[in-house]
Each structure stands twice: as C-alpha cells, then as structure tokens.
Amino acid sequence: MLININDASVLLKVSLSTLRRWDSDGKLKSIRVQNSHRKYDSKDIVYILKNNMDTQVKLKKFKFIDLFAGVWWFHHAFSNLWGECVSAVEFDKNCRITYELNYYNNNKELFDKWLFFEDIREVDEKRIPNHDILCGGFPCQAFSIAWYQKWFSDERGNLFFDIERIIKEKNPSVIFLENVKNLASHDGWRTFGVILQRLKEQGYFIRYKVLNSYEYGDVPQNRERVYIVGFKDWKAYERFEFPKPQKLTKKMRDILEDDVDLSFYYNDKPLFGKLVWEMKNWDTAYQWRRQYVRENKKNLIPTLTANMGTGGHNVPLILDTKGIRKLTPRECFSAQGYPESFKLPKIANSQLYKQAGNSVSVPVLQRIGENILFALGLVWEKHRHFELVSDATEIPLMA
Numbered sequence: 001m002l003i004n005i006n007d008a009s010v011l012l013k014v015s016l017s018t019l020r021r022w023d024s025d026g027k028l029k030s031i032r033v034q035n036s037h038r039k040y041d042s043k044d045i046v047y048i049l050k051n052n053m054d055t056q057v058k059l060k061k062f063k064f065i066d067l068f069a070g071v072w073w074f075h076h077a078f079s080n081l082w083g084e085c086v087s088a089v090e091f092d093k094n095c096r097i098t099y100e101l102n103y104y105n106n107n108k109e110l111f112d113k114w115l116f117f118e119d120i121r122e123v124d125e126k127r128i129p130n131h132d133i134l135c136g137g138f139p140c141q142a143f144s145i146a147w148y149q150k151w152f153s154d155e156r157g158n159l160f161f162d163i164e165r166i167i168k169e170k171n172p173s174v175i176f177l178e179n180v181k182n183l184a185s186h187d188g189w190r191t192f193g194v195i196l197q198r199l200k201e202q203g204y205f206i207r208y209k210v211l212n213s214y215e216y217g218d219v220p221q222n223r224e225r226v227y228i229v230g231f232k233d234w235k236a237y238e239r240f241e242f243p244k245p246q247k248l249t250k251k252m253r254d255i256l257e258d259d260v261d262l263s264f265y266y267n268d269k270p271l272f273g274k275l276v277w278e279m280k281n282w283d284t285a286y287q288w289r290r291q292y293v294r295e296n297k298k299n300l301i302p303t304l305t306a307n308m309g310t311g312g313h314n315v316p317l318i319l320d321t322k323g324i325r326k327l328t329p330r331e332c333f334s335a336q337g338y339p340e341s342f343k344l345p346k347i348a349n350s351q352l353y354k355q356a357g358n359s360v361s362v363p364v365l366q367r368i369g370e371n372i373l374f375a376l377g378l379v380w381e382k383h384r385h386f387e388l389v390s391d392a393t394e395i396p397l398m399a
C-alpha cells in the first residue's frame with residue numbers, strides 16, 4: 001500500500017523536511033510514479049516503526065475479521081491502521097467480486113487459503129483464525145421500518161446469533177458492530193436490549209452511539225447508523241470514546257463526476273416533464289417518490305439504500321449542466337467516503353448501487369477504529385485532539 005507524505009509524517013511523527021532528508025539520505029526512500037507527489041511504501045514505514053528508528057511512535061500489529069464484509073470497508077479501514085484481516089464472510093457473489101478485486105493483491109492468503117467464507121450460517125466457527133477485533137456490519141433489513149420490523153421471527157435478524165457463536169468460540173478482545181439506527185429503538189428497545197445483554201454475557205463492556213455520517217465523517221450524506229463497540233478489558237473500555245462531531249467541509253458537488261454518460265440522464269424520458277418543474281437547485285439532491293419529487297436538505301445526499309437501483313427510482317437525482325440525472329455508482333461510493341482508488345468491477349450498475357447503499361461510511365468507521373486502537377494502547381494519533389499518554393497500558397493481543 002502506498003502512503004502519501006502527509007500521512008507518513010503523522011505516522012512517523014516526524015516533519016515533512018525530515019522525510020525529505022531521509023529520502024535523500026536513503027533512510028526512507030519515496031516512490032514517485034510519473035512525477036507524482038512523494039509516496040511511501042507502507043512496508044518501509046512499518047520497518048522504521050518496528051525498529052523504532054528516530055520516531056516516538058509505538059506500533060503493534062493486530063488481527064481482525066470482517067463479517068458480512070460487503071465490498072470492502074472494514075477491511076480497508078483496519079488495514080490502513082496496520083491490522084491484518086485474517087478472515088472474512090460474505091455470501092453475495094457480486095460483493096465477493098468487488099472485495100476480491102480490491103483486496104486480492106494486498107492479502108492473497110485470505111483468498112488462497114479459503115478464509116473468505118460465504119454463508120455465515122454454514123461457517124464452522126472453529127475454522128475462523130484467532131483475532132483481536134471482530135467487525136461486522138450485520139444485515140439491517142430485519143431491523144428497519146421498511147422491512148416491517150420483524151425481528152426474531154425473521155431469519156435475517158437471527159444472523160446476530162451467528163456473530164455470537166463466533167464470539168463464544170474465539171473470544172476476541174474487541175467487537176465492533178454496525179447497524180441501522182432503528183436497531184436501537186426497535187420494539188421499545190427490547191431487541192437492542194437482548195443484543196447488549198447477550199454481548200455482556202460474553203464478558204464485554206459495551207459502548208454504543210448513533211452517528212450521522214455528515215457530522216462525523218465529513219461526507220455529504222445524511223446517514224444515521226448505530227455503532228456498537230465492546231471491550232473485554234475494563235481499562236480499554238474506559239479509555240474508549242466515540243469521535244467528536246467535526247465540521248462538514250465537503251459539499252454535494254465535490255463528489256460529482258465531470259463527464260457522466262448520457263444513459264444516467266432523464267432528459268428524454270417520460271419522467272422528465274414531472275422532474276423538471278420541481279428540480280430547481282444545483283446544490284440539492286432529489287428523490288422520485290412514485291407520485292412526487294422529494295427535495296432533500298441542501299448539499300446533503302439522502303441516505304443511500306440497498307434497494308437503490310433495483311426499481312431505478314430510489315437513486316438520488318441531481319441537476320447539472322446537461323440536465324437531470326441520477327447519481328452514478330461511483331458518486332454513491334464517494335458519498336460513502338470511498339477514495340477514487342477504490343476499484344469498481346464490471347458488473348451491473350444495480351449491483352454497484354446496492355453495494356454502495358449497503359456499505360458503511362468509510363471515514364466514520366476509520367475514526368471509530370482509530371479510537372479503538374488508542375483505547376487498546378496501539379498508537380494512532382492522527383485526527384486526535386489530545387496527546388497520547390505515553391505509558392498507556394497495552395492490552396495483550398494475539399501473537
């Protein structure tokens with residue numbers, strides 16, 4: 001993985017000029033592809049950190065698993081934070097294609113050693129390697145109002161018990177789960193109460209919070225999700241806090257592509273006549289709701305959903321210089337905070353929309369992840385507003 005000079009400076013806790021000096025001394029050589037800015041190979045940075053060469057940063061590797069992996073994000077967030085994904089579970093074949101396309105080269109073992117499992121209900125928990133952090137954005141349909149709020153009677157709701165089965169067997173130091181906001185309040189909090197109780201019975205101290213992506217992840221999307229973090233260690237639990245809200249700097253237009261294929265436009269389609277009267281603002285996303293156009297808050301994309309694209313009408317609409325169009329799949333991934341380097345496979349757009357709608361907002365996850373590592377005594381100070389206590393107790397991790 002390549003890391004830019006600013007991130008390298010934060011990671012190593014040295015100035016940019018020190019990095020440039022190290023480059024000319026040959027101590028840490030940068031890589032420049034076709035006159036691009038300096039980039040560093042993460043392996044070289046790890047080497048410097050491990051050997052404690054002129055930096056005050058401690059580094060400890062950790063292992064995690066990615067349940068209900070979708071297309072990428074838990075994997076990416078924790079790999080960025082020096083974690084190693086030792087197993088993943090995802091049964092949707094299109095998600096698996098996207099996941100493999102983006103991860104095979106970085107983590108061949110996961111795929112070659114058959115540690116990327118399909119249906120969680122059929123996974124033998126004993127086959128999952130030991131790990132420090134269990135991550136899972138478990139399926140939300142069973143919890144959302146749109147899916148009639150059938151909880152324990154709905155098979156998909158019961159997938160929580162597969163997570164529990166793996167926890168019982170593997171006993172990870174940390175669990176990190178994500179779900180729709182409704183999970184918390186569903187059935188007068190009874191559903192959530194059952195989940196928390198069962199996690200507590202496994203020995204976890206739990207914190208949870210509903211975070212909106214535009215307030216906590218600097219992405220222009222209105223997306224409320226509940227995040228649940230559980231620690232086996234009381235001290236780590238006490239040290240953990242959810243990230244603070246941050247200013248939204250990205251506007252809706254920042255995530256739009258310049259040259260979009262005409263097939264995304266409604267200009268000659270029957271719906272155009274209805275849309276054109278309602279869609280007046282350049283900085284607003286709209287949604288076609290069977291009989292009317294819904295206008296969303298300025299500069300915010302409405303919550304992207306998994307069923308976007310399957311009926312065609314739920315993909316948010318915008319106005320640009322060429323007319324009225326729906327967001328492209330790439331724009332939907334950008335609204336979730338995915339970087340441009342994220343590769344989209346050549347599969348049906350409806351599948352890509354579904355994957356983007358199902359995903360977790362990247363920066364929110366990463367910020368929570370950083371705080372988890374801090375709580376564990378693994379150092380990651382980027383974006384933090386307070387100094388790390390240098391003697392922070394380290395929680396024993398897997399060898």
Ligand SMILES: C[S@@+](CC[C@H](N)C(=O)[O-])C[C@H]1O[C@@H](n2cnc3c(N)ncnc32)[C@H](O)[C@@H]1O
Binds near residue numbers: 140
């Ligand atoms: C809410 S999405 C999570 C998305 C993911 N966290 C991401 O960032 O892309 C839930 C995922 O669970 C998968 N899933 C549902 N039931 C499953 C099962 N029985 N076994 C494995 N995966 C399953 C779905 O295909 C979907 O991709």
